[in-house]
Amino acid sequence: MASIAENISTVRTQITNAARAAGRPENNVRLLAVSKTQPVSALLEAYAAGQREFGENYVQEALGKIAELASLPEITWHFIGPIQSNKTAEIASHFDWVQGVDRIKIANRLSAQRPPERGPLQVCVQVNLSHEDSKSGVTLEEVAGLCEHIATLPGLCLRGLMAIPAPCADPQEQRALFRPLATLWRELQSRYPQMDTLSIGMSADFEAAIAEGSTLVRIGTALFGARAPRA
Ligand SMILES: *Cc1c(COP(=O)(O)O)cnc(C)c1O
Numbered sequence: 001m002a003s004i005a006e007n008i009s010t011v012r013t014q015i016t017n018a019a020r021a022a023g024r025p026e027n028n029v030r031l032l033a034v035s036k037t038q039p040v041s042a043l044l045e046a047y048a049a050g051q052r053e054f055g056e057n058y059v060q061e062a063l064g065k066i067a068e069l070a071s072l073p074e075i076t077w078h079f080i081g082p083i084q085s086n087k088t089a090e091i092a093s094h095f096d097w098v099q100g101v102d103r104i105k106i107a108n109r110l111s112a113q114r115p116p117e118r119g120p121l122q123v124c125v126q127v128n129l130s131h132e133d134s135k136s137g138v139t140l141e142e143v144a145g146l147c148e149h150i151a152t153l154p155g156l157c158l159r160g161l162m163a164i165p166a167p168c169a170d171p172q173e174q175r176a177l178f179r180p181l182a183t184l185w186r187e188l189q190s191r192y193p194q195m196d197t198l199s200i201g202m203s204a205d206f207e208a209a210i211a212e213g214s215t216l217v218r219i220g221t222a223l224f225g226a227r228a229p230r231a
Pocket of ligand 1: 034036057080081164202203204218219220221222
């Protein structure tokens with residue numbers, strides 16, 4: 001079995017190749033290591049291999065890791081799970097980024113609860129591309145309104161859009177799912193110049209996402225191996 005360091009190196013090469021194939025600058029796509037359910041030892045191995053940005057989905061699990069790894073320079077934490085309103089204070093206090101903002105109420109709470117000394121929380125608006133009622137995220141039509149609101153909040157910095165489309169094996173279909181989101185993101189950038197992040201692409205579809213313009217891929221399985229089911 002390949003080590004985490006080897007997996008990181010392989011995925012980085014795949015990212016570079018996908019960017020090059022799309023005629024994009026190679027250093028334009030960030031790698032977020034999705035470390036949910038992984039032990040601290042796995043995060044340390046990734047960190048030693050140069051990985052700095054980590055994504056976590058579960059608040060309690062993440063707070064333990066953030067505390068244990070607090071002394072590592074440059075380590076950056078993204079909250080990428082569904083946000084419950086009773087968890088916003090902990091999220092706003094301990095994370096650098098929150099990717100799944102999809103409601104005004106949650107945005108307001110995160111902004112109000114962000115400790116001022118930490119500077120604004122970097123946020124992405126989550127968009128539901130698959131029109132499944134059960135999934136988080138606003139519709140494409142609702143994105144502009146939520147962005148307009150977030151841009152007025154002093155505790156938040158609006159950095160981009162994020163989506164988790166329904167799984168699909170065909171690369172052309174994957175690209176077609178991502179495309180309307182990428183188009184909308186480019187339009188919004190003229191209004192919000194700080195919106196430099198398009199967070200799309202996971203282990204199974206990151207190359208298609210990069211072809212459509214992704215600037216941040218969120219990868220778990222391809223770095224750390226299959227996750228055990230959560231107890
Ligand atoms: C778990 C998760 C990922 C990573 O998925 P893999 O398929 O393991 O790469 C990415 N984004 C979000 C929001 C996730 O919850």
